Amino acid sequence: MSLHLGDCLEVLRTLPDDSVDALVTDPPYALNFMGKTWDSPGKTVDASLGNWFAGFVDGEGCFRIHREKSGAYYACHFSIKLRRDDRPILERIARLTGVGRVFDEDHHSPDRPGAHPQAVYLVQDRDGCIVIRDFFQRFPLRAKKLREFREWSDALDDWIRQERGNRWHGASDKSAMERRWLRMKRLREYADPPWSGHGYQDWTREWAVELMRALKPGGHGLVFGGTRTYHRLVNGLEDAGFYVVDCLSWIYGQGFPKSKNLNGEWSGWGTALKPAHEPIVLIRKPLAAPNIASQVLATGTGALNIGASKIEHAGAADLAASQSKNPGRSDLVTSGTYGGDRPQQSVSTAGRWPANLVLSHSEGCRELGVRKVRAHWGQPTQRSTSPINRHAYGMTFEKDDKPIGYADPDGTETVTAWECAEGCPVAELDRQSGESVSTNAPSRGGKSVGGIMNRVGIPRDSYGTYFADSGGASRFFYTAKASTAERNQGLWNPSDRNGHPTVKPVSLMRYLCRLITPPSGTILDPFMGSGSTGVAARLEGFEFVGIEKDPESFETARKRLGWAVHQPGLFD
Structure with a gap:
C-alpha cells in the first residue's frame, strides 16, 4: 500500500509505466460543491484563441532563463517581439493572459542601420510566469518551443522556491540552472494535438494522460462523474486515449435538492431536481495484444471479473x-x-x-x-x-x-x-x-x-x-449505503470524525474494485478523499496506491486504511 500527499499530476508523473492494473476514483466534478476550492471548474478560455496563441508562440515566442553576467542571479522571462506596426497583436495577447506588459523598443545598433522599430510583450515576474505556464499546460506547444517550455517550467519551479530574491545560493543551484540555460539552446520536439479550451475537460485530460501511461494495456478504470459535467469528464478521458466501455449509474436516496423556490403566482415552481444518482464511466486503456484473450494472458488486464461481481445468494x-x-x-x-x-x-x-445499475438505501x-x-x-x-x-x-x-x-x-x-x-x-x-x-x-x-x-x-x-x-x-441492483460507523472506523478521537462531503459506501467500492481488478492487482485512486477506495481495495485483497491533495482528508484516509488493514472483514 502506497499513500501520497500531494497534487495528483505531480505524483502520477513519478509512477512507472504500466505499473497499475486498475483505476477506481471519484474526481472533483467542477460544481463548486459546498464551496470547496478543490471542486471549482477552472477558467474557460476560447479554444480557437488559445490554440492560435500556442501556435503563434511556437513561431515567435521566447522562453528565457535570464542570467546576470556574474552568474549569481537567474530569473525566468517570457517574451514576444514583433515589428511595431504589429503591436495590436501583442496587446491582444496581454488581454488574453492578463499578465505582462507591452512596450516599444528602438534599435540604434550601428551594425543594423535598417532595423525596424520593435514592440515587445514581456512577462518577467514570478506570478505572471506561473500564469503563462498554466496556459501552455492547457494549450500545448507543438514544435521546437515545447522542450524549451519544459526546461523553463522546471527553472520556474526552482525560482519560486528561492527564499531571498533571485539569488541562487551555492554551487549546486547555479550549476543546475546553468545546465538548463544551455539545454534550451538546442531543443526540438513535437507535441499532442490541441485541447478543447474548457477548463474541466482539459484538466481531466491532463491527469488522464498520466493514467494512460501508468495503467497496463487493457487496464480498466471506473470514474465517478457529476450529472452536469459528466460529458466533459468523458470527453477528457477520450481525448487522453481511453476507450469508453459503458456507463454505470449509482442510485441513492440521501441527496437534497438545492432549488430556489418561487412565490406568488409561480408558487410550486423551482430551479433544481433532487440529486439521486451519479454516473460512473467504465473505461479501458487500448490493448497492446491482438485481442482481449491474449492481453489477459499477457498482463491479466483487459477483461471484467463477472464471476466475482455477481449478486450473491442469500446463503x-x-x-x-x-x-x-x-x-x-x-x-x-x-x-x-x-x-x-x-x-x-x-x-x-x-x-x-x-448490471450497470447500482442502488443504495436512503440515509x-x-x-x-x-x-x-x-x-x-x-x-x-x-x-x-x-x-x-x-x-x-x-x-x-x-x-x-x-x-x-x-x-x-x-x-x-x-x-x-x-x-x-x-x-x-x-x-x-x-x-x-x-x-x-x-x-x-x-x-x-x-x-x-x-x-x-x-x-x-x-x-x-x-x-x-x-x-x-x-x-x-431492487434485488437485482442493491448495494448498502455508507453508514456513520463505516465512515468513522479508525477515527476514535471526536475531533477526527470523517467530515468529507462525498464519502462513498465501502460495499459499492468493493464491488467496483472486484469488477475490474485482476487477482492481487494494484488499484490506483488519484483523488483518494477519505480513503473509501483504499479500504475497499485492501478488504478485497488488492494492492493500493492513493493520492490526495488535502492534508485533512489524507490523514483521515491514512487512519481508516490503517484500521482496515488490521481488521479483516471489518465492513463485511
Whole structure:
C-alpha cells in the first residue's frame, strides 16, 4: 500500500509505466460543491484563441532563463517581439493572459542601420510566469518551443522556491540552472494535438494522460462523474486515449435538492431536481495484444471479473435448494455431433449477472433483520413424449406443485428486511415494479437445434441463469449505503470524525474494485478523499496506491486504511 500527499499530476508523473492494473476514483466534478476550492471548474478560455496563441508562440515566442553576467542571479522571462506596426497583436495577447506588459523598443545598433522599430510583450515576474505556464499546460506547444517550455517550467519551479530574491545560493543551484540555460539552446520536439479550451475537460485530460501511461494495456478504470459535467469528464478521458466501455449509474436516496423556490403566482415552481444518482464511466486503456484473450494472458488486464461481481445468494441453504431444483441438463447443440448430448450448467454458484445499475438505501432507512417471502409455486416443467426427438417436437407440459429456485424447503425464501424512509430509491423501485418472480429455466451453454420455446415464454436458444426467486426489482441492483460507523472506523478521537462531503459506501467500492481488478492487482485512486477506495481495495485483497491533495482528508484516509488493514472483514 502506497499513500501520497500531494497534487495528483505531480505524483502520477513519478509512477512507472504500466505499473497499475486498475483505476477506481471519484474526481472533483467542477460544481463548486459546498464551496470547496478543490471542486471549482477552472477558467474557460476560447479554444480557437488559445490554440492560435500556442501556435503563434511556437513561431515567435521566447522562453528565457535570464542570467546576470556574474552568474549569481537567474530569473525566468517570457517574451514576444514583433515589428511595431504589429503591436495590436501583442496587446491582444496581454488581454488574453492578463499578465505582462507591452512596450516599444528602438534599435540604434550601428551594425543594423535598417532595423525596424520593435514592440515587445514581456512577462518577467514570478506570478505572471506561473500564469503563462498554466496556459501552455492547457494549450500545448507543438514544435521546437515545447522542450524549451519544459526546461523553463522546471527553472520556474526552482525560482519560486528561492527564499531571498533571485539569488541562487551555492554551487549546486547555479550549476543546475546553468545546465538548463544551455539545454534550451538546442531543443526540438513535437507535441499532442490541441485541447478543447474548457477548463474541466482539459484538466481531466491532463491527469488522464498520466493514467494512460501508468495503467497496463487493457487496464480498466471506473470514474465517478457529476450529472452536469459528466460529458466533459468523458470527453477528457477520450481525448487522453481511453476507450469508453459503458456507463454505470449509482442510485441513492440521501441527496437534497438545492432549488430556489418561487412565490406568488409561480408558487410550486423551482430551479433544481433532487440529486439521486451519479454516473460512473467504465473505461479501458487500448490493448497492446491482438485481442482481449491474449492481453489477459499477457498482463491479466483487459477483461471484467463477472464471476466475482455477481449478486450473491442469500446463503448456503439458498444455493443448495436452487441447485437441487435446477439440475444440469443434457441438450443437443448445433456444435455437437448429431444425436450426441452436451451437459449444460444450471445454476451459477456466484449469483446474478452484474448490471450497470447500482442502488443504495436512503440515509434514514433502517435494516431490521430478515424476513420470509413466498416462493413461486407451480412453475410448469417440461416433459417430452419422445426421448429421441424431444428437442424438436412433441412437447407437453405438466404442473409440478413444488417450490423452485431459491426457495427454502418450506416454500419461502429469506431476504433482508428494511424500514425505508420516504423517497428511498430501493423502496420506490420495488413499489413500482411490484413483487416479481424470476423463472428457473436452466442456463444455456450452447444453442439448441430448433427455436422452440423452453418452459413458459422462454426461447430454447436464450442464454443466462434464471433464479425463480421473488421480490422487488431492487434485488437485482442493491448495494448498502455508507453508514456513520463505516465512515468513522479508525477515527476514535471526536475531533477526527470523517467530515468529507462525498464519502462513498465501502460495499459499492468493493464491488467496483472486484469488477475490474485482476487477482492481487494494484488499484490506483488519484483523488483518494477519505480513503473509501483504499479500504475497499485492501478488504478485497488488492494492492493500493492513493493520492490526495488535502492534508485533512489524507490523514483521515491514512487512519481508516490503517484500521482496515488490521481488521479483516471489518465492513463485511
